[in-house]
Amino acid sequence: MATPGTVTGPAHHAEIDWESAARSPEFHELERKRRSFVIPATIFFVCWYFGFIILAGYAPDFMGESIYEGFTVGYLIALSQFVMVWVLAGLYLRRANRVFDPLAKRVAERTPGAQQYLGGGPGNGTPATRPTGPRDGRAGDERHSGEVTS
Amino acid sequence: MTIPIAEVNVEAVSIFGVIVAITLVITYWASKRTQDATTFWAAGRGITGAQNGFAIAGDYMSAASFLGIAGLIFLFGFDGFLYSVGFLVAFLVVLFLLAERMRNSGKFTMADVLSFRLNERPARTAAALGTLTVVAFYLIAQMVGAGALINALVGIDFSLAVIATGAFMLVYVIFGGMLATTWVQIIKAVLLMTATIVLSLFVLGKIGWNPIDLFNRAEAQSDDGHAYLEPGLRFDNPIDTISLGLGLVLGTAGLPHILMRFFTVPDAKAARTSVVWAVGLIGAFYVMTTFLGFGARAILGEAGATGGVDEAGNLAAPLLAQEVGGGDGTVGGDAFLAIIAAVAFATILAVVAGLVISASGAVAHDVWSNVIRKGRDSEHEEVYVARIAAGVIGAIAIVIAVIGGSDLNVSYMVGLAFAVAASANFPALLLALTWKRFNTTGAVTGVLCGVISSVGLVLLGPDVRSDPLINLSQPGIISIPLGFLGCILGTLLSKPEGKAEHQFEELHVRSETGIGAERPLEGAGLAQRPRRPQRPQRKVPAGTGATPIR
Numbered sequence: 090m091a092t093p094g095t096v097t098g099p100a101h102h103a104e105i106d107w108e109s110a111a112r113s114p115e116f117h118e119l120e121r122k123r124r125s126f127v128i129p130a131t132i133f134f135v136c137w138y139f140g141f142i143i144l145a146g147y148a149p150d151f152m153g154e155s156i157y158e159g160f161t162v163g164y165l166i167a168l169s170q171f172v173m174v175w176v177l178a179g180l181y182l183r184r185a186n187r188v189f190d191p192l193a194k195r196v197a198e199r200t201p202g203a204q205q206y207l208g209g210g211p212g213n214g215t216p217a218t219r220p221t222g223p224r225d226g227r228a229g230d231e232r233h234s235g236e237v238t239s
Numbered sequence: 240m241t242i243p244i245a246e247v248n249v250e251a252v253s254i255f256g257v258i259v260a261i262t263l264v265i266t267y268w269a270s271k272r273t274q275d276a277t278t279f280w281a282a283g284r285g286i287t288g289a290q291n292g293f294a295i296a297g298d299y300m301s302a303a304s305f306l307g308i309a310g311l312i313f314l315f316g317f318d319g320f321l322y323s324v325g326f327l328v329a330f331l332v333v334l335f336l337l338a339e340r341m342r343n344s345g346k347f348t349m350a351d352v353l354s355f356r357l358n359e360r361p362a363r364t365a366a367a368l369g370t371l372t373v374v375a376f377y378l379i380a381q382m383v384g385a386g387a388l389i390n391a392l393v394g395i396d397f398s399l400a401v402i403a404t405g406a407f408m409l410v411y412v413i414f415g416g417m418l419a420t421t422w423v424q425i426i427k428a429v430l431l432m433t434a435t436i437v438l439s440l441f442v443l444g445k446i447g448w449n450p451i452d453l454f455n456r457a458e459a460q461s462d463d464g465h466a467y468l469e470p471g472l473r474f475d476n477p478i479d480t481i482s483l484g485l486g487l488v489l490g491t492a493g494l495p496h497i498l499m500r501f502f503t504v505p506d507a508k509a510a511r512t513s514v515v516w517a518v519g520l521i522g523a524f525y526v527m528t529t530f531l532g533f534g535a536r537a538i539l540g541e542a543g544a545t546g547g548v549d550e551a552g553n554l555a556a557p558l559l560a561q562e563v564g565g566g567d568g569t570v571g572g573d574a575f576l577a578i579i580a581a582v583a584f585a586t587i588l589a590v591v592a593g594l595v596i597s598a599s600g601a602v603a604h605d606v607w608s609n610v611i612r613k614g615r616d617s618e619h620e621e622v623y624v625a626r627i628a629a630g631v632i633g634a635i636a637i638v639i640a641v642i643g644g645s646d647l648n649v650s651y652m653v654g655l656a657f658a659v660a661a662s663a664n665f666p667a668l669l670l671a672l673t674w675k676r677f678n679t680t681g682a683v684t685g686v687l688c689g690v691i692s693s694v695g696l697v698l699l700g701p702d703v704r705s706d707p708l709i710n711l712s713q714p715g716i717i718s719i720p721l722g723f724l725g726c727i728l729g730t731l732l733s734k735p736e737g738k739a740e741h742q743f744e745e746l747h748v749r750s751e752t753g754i755g756a757e758r759p760l761e762g763a764g765l766a767q768r769p770r771r772p773q774r775p776q777r778k779v780p781a782g783t784g785a786t787p788i789r
Contacts, residue, residue: 095276095617095618096276096604096608096609096612096614096616096617096618096620096621097608097609097614098346098350098351098354098355098359098609099344099345099346099351099355099755099756099757100755100757101355101742101745101755102745102754102755105745105754105755107744107745107748107749108744110748110752110754111744111747111748116748116751116752119751119752120751123751127335127336130331130335131331131335134328134331138324138328138484138488139481139484141324142321142325142480142481142484143477143481145317145318145321145470145480146470146474146477146478146480146481147477149466149469149470149471150469152317152469152470153317153465153466153468153469153470157451158451158452158455159451159452159454159455159458159468160451160454161317161454161468161469163317163468163469163470164317164320164454164468167317167320167321167323167324168526170324170327170328171324171327171522171525171526173328174327174328174330174331174518174522175518175519175522177331178330178331178334178514178515178518179515181334181335181511181515182511182512182515185339185508185511186508190508193751193752193753193754196748196752196754197752197753197754200754203754203755206752206753206754206755206756
């Protein structure tokens with residue numbers, strides 16, 4: 090493995106048709122679906138969290154009010170932040186597994202040169218059952234030699 | 240340090256010994272497998288999502304959060320808990336914006352993502368500067384903290400404690416690389432979670448299993464009365480509170496040792512899973528800091544033992560363990576104190592190892608291989624340089640910590656590390672991944688603006704100067720916008736960069752879909768669990784459903 094040129098950054102892949110991938114309807118749909126989750130979720134958590142921080146900064150008396158036997162408003166809102174993080178993370182995970190991943194897979198299927206990235210993980214592409222057109226879908230070990238690094 | 244231990248705590252040293260022995264065996268095992276660069280930096284990308292979740296938790300929850308936050312809550316009540324909330328919410332930024340994109344587009348370091356479409360040498364140099372600045376502050380704070388804590392808890396001399404911590408950290412990184420570092424972090428996360436759960440249960444048992452009563456008991460023991468349960472004891476300036484929140488939430492997404500963890504998993508799906516695991520673990524831990532912090536106030540206060548806690552509050556949790564275990568001088572009390580001390584030690588080791596390997600990445604992979612040698616050296620040379628770099632970085636940190644001694648004021652350093660990460664690293668990374676027009680000049684000016692403004696504000700602020708020029712102890716609220724502004728103005732005021740815009744498309748598609756992403760090494764996953772038989776993966780195509788027939 091002591092060949093020069095293996096220490097550069099991530100290899101560029103000139104063999105993949107990036108333009109066609111970027112223009113594909115599947116990629117647009119992936120971007121749209123991702124945004125339609127991430128943007129509202131981000132707005133929500135930013136408001137909820139900074140609302141909490143601003144209240145802590147400017148309304149200490151309100152935050153110190155007891156709701157039940159010394160359990161304060163501030164502590165309740167603080168705990169709600171934990172619940173919010175767990176719920177949003179869980180929702181994102183589910184959405185990504187069910188919606189984003191299949192879309193990304195379809196982009197890879199449609200993109201010339203990208204078939205070896207189906208499913209992402211090693212061996213998941215099942216190249217034996219999927220003839221991939223003119224490109225050699227199993228460039229395999231050769232890929233790491235980074236011949237197209239700039 | 241006024242903890243009532245005059246001589247070396249033999250029990251604690253024995254537990255240290257067991258932990259260290261286990262980690263050294265793992266390091267030996269890892270060193271056999273660490274020949275190539277991908278194993279050294281990224282554990283062959285064979286770490287599973289769940290394993291990486293534990294490792295992120297172990298990498299992230301420093302002694303500052305275990306002992307520091309318990310101490311801050313003990314001292315300042317509610318304001319201490321603000322840290323707990325911020326440290327956790329930060330992971331939503333990581334999950335939504337960076338985890339998968341880093342995995343898809345990077346290789347070993349943060350700089351890989353920037354240099355993918357920007358000019359290699361300036362972009363890498365800037366990213367390396369950001370990484371090394373964050374690591375410098377974080378690492379020195381951890382080393383000084385380690386020395387002071389081990390000195391107080393175990394009775395070992397400060398310098399010896401620092402040198403021992405540094406030596407183990409270097410053994411893990413130099414011989415075992417990321418594989419050993421990962422497993423040290425996983426073990427630490429398990430130890431820390433277990434210890435915290437047990438300690439929380441003891442606290443709850445002591446107060447009659449009524450968590451709400453904890454607040455009243457803590458309030459009754461505080462000199463500040465009801466203000467102890469209100470915000471404002473730690474930060475009297477609301478702007479500081481907001482600035483802290485901003486720095487914590489955006490800083491995590493720019494911490495090089497956390498971002499580097501995403502290169503150790505096979506794909507973006509595992510990166511995402513690992514954040515969700517980490518969020519579960521870290522969230523559970525920070526909820527329990529309530530029991531440690533308020534519990535220490537209530538229980539130590541009632542026992543009249545609050546005088547034993549040091550000024551920074553770091554000894555609140557260990558003393559609490561001693562008290563609920565039966566008190567000073569009892570078998571249970573001393574054993575519990577020894578266990579907590581050993582867990583704190585493991586906590587520090589895991590964090591400093593993660594910091595050193597990310598710094599050695601910046602030096603060897605970014606500066607040496609790609610700036611000085613312009614990518615013409617071999618993997619063998621890169622790993623060799625990485626080991627030397629780790630040794631030098633570790634040695635510098637040890638020397639600074641020993642010379643500075645336990646009097647070195649490190650309280651602001653972790654906050655500063657987060658501020659630099661949020662102001663220098665995060666804006667450049669985010670814009671490189673999402674803004675087509677972004678260029679090299681923008682990245683360089685952004686990183687410089689972020690580093691200079693956050694460090695400058697702290698140097699001029701109340702934590703360093705007795706006559707502060709700016710009355711702001713948390714720089715984030717000014718330095719983060721300056722970091723973004725540096726990126727944006729630098730880009731718009733310089734010429735558009737054809738290559739950067741042209742290659743944006745590749746980076747964009749790659750970061751969103753994983754097409755073109757670096758692959759795991761063959762058998763890397765098996766290397767983690769040698770005896771697990773490889774299962775046939777036939778169900779994958781069927782399980783994903785709706786595969787269109789073309």
